Amino acid sequence: MHRPPIIALLIVPFLATLFGIYQVFTGSIGIAEISLLVVSVILTEYGVTFGYHRMVVHKSFEPRPVLKAIVLALGSMSFQGSVINWASVHTKHHAHSDQDGDPHSPTLSGFIHAHFEWLLEMHDSELESIKEKWGARYAKDPMIAWFSSTFLLWSAVGLILPASIGFLTNGWDGALNWFIWGGLMRIFVTSHVTWSVNSVCHYIGRKMFVTTDHSRNNFLIGLLALGEGWHNNHHAFPASAFHGLRWWQIDLTGLSIRIYERLGLVRKVVRIPAGLLEKRRLESKRTALKVQSLALTKEL
Ligand SMILES: [Zn+2]
Ligand SMILES: [Zn+2]
Known part of the structure; x- marks a missing residue:
């Protein structure tokens, strides 16, 4: 994507969100618009967490084709780039986590850079070379390639669909409100969550596990990003279909995978054996204690 659309992607949804907050205080929107925001955020974010991330990049399960198509369509509506672009950049992130070459690392280049500045700084030529190196494996899949090439169409659907429903229910006022709440504000929330x-x-x-990067488990992001905030677990076991590895680590995407498995909608779900998890956890604990005592010795 070129720079102007990315800047627009940052500024326009932000301004729309400020306007939406103003609408709440003036009472010009109701429960319908707020529900629309929540539902559309969950659906498109889910397209990214379940579809782009766990299904495409990490191959954590094999979905039925109809489910695969639905989540790829939802992910493509999220305004986070085409599935092949997203998957290529994320694959590079795993290959270089918090080391030279990581596209977004707060410990290397600062929090704001890792949050969104890296998107502004990435030139088309750089994205193309990332795709060339890391994206070829995804482009071989005809459905993934098709959704990637029709990404702009799905992005448009994600804006036109709520506006059309708003128009049918409440004319032009409805169209504008639903465009803002189901389109622009939804993009603002899902972008910042991801x-x-x-x-x-x-x-x-x-950190529950010692890894070669600075990944962390964060309860709030775990909740908001439908399970993806258990990020240290994810870096320790990237292929695992489940990022929440304790009962209290809420992982809504993982929960949906369990349900689909029972319904026969996904198969070959990647699970980390309990013995291996415990072994890694104990090893990590021992390493952390060693590091702590070394630090204490240095202080003395
Ligand atoms: Zn990471
Ligand atoms: Zn990942």
Whole structure:
């Protein structure tokens, strides 16, 4: 994507969100618009967490084709780039996490850079070379390639659909309100939630496993990003279909995978054996204690 659309993507949804907050205080919107925002955020974010991330990049399960098509359509409506672009950049992130070459690392280049500045700085030529190196594996899948090439169409659908429903229910006023709440404000919320996984979850939170990066588990982002905030777990076991690895680590995307598995909509779900999890956890605890005592010795 060129720079002007990215700047528009940052500024326009932000201004629309300010306007939406003003509408709440003036009482010019109701429960319908607020519900629309919540539902549309969950649906398109889910397209990214379940579809783009766990299904496409990490191959954590095999979906039925109809489910695969639905989530790829939802992810493509999220305004986070085409599935192949997203998957290529994310694959590079895993290959270089918090090291030279990581496209977004708050410990290397600062929180704001990891949150969204990296998007502004990435030139088309750089994205093309990332796609060339990391994206070829995704382009081989005809459905993924098709959704990637029709990405702009799906982005437009994500804006036109709520506006059309708003028009049918309440004329031009309805069209404008639903465009703002189901389109622009939805983009604002989903963008910042996903970006927080890249920024907050490599900066604030706890590590359950020792990894070669600074990934963290963050309860709030875990909740908002439908399970993706258990990011240290994810870096420790990237292929796992479940990012929440304790009962209290709420992982709504993971919960949906369990349900689909029972319904026969997904198969070959990747699970990390309990023994291996415990072994890694104990090893991590021992390493953390060693580091702590070394630090104490240095202080003395
Ligand atoms: Zn990460
Ligand atoms: Zn990942």
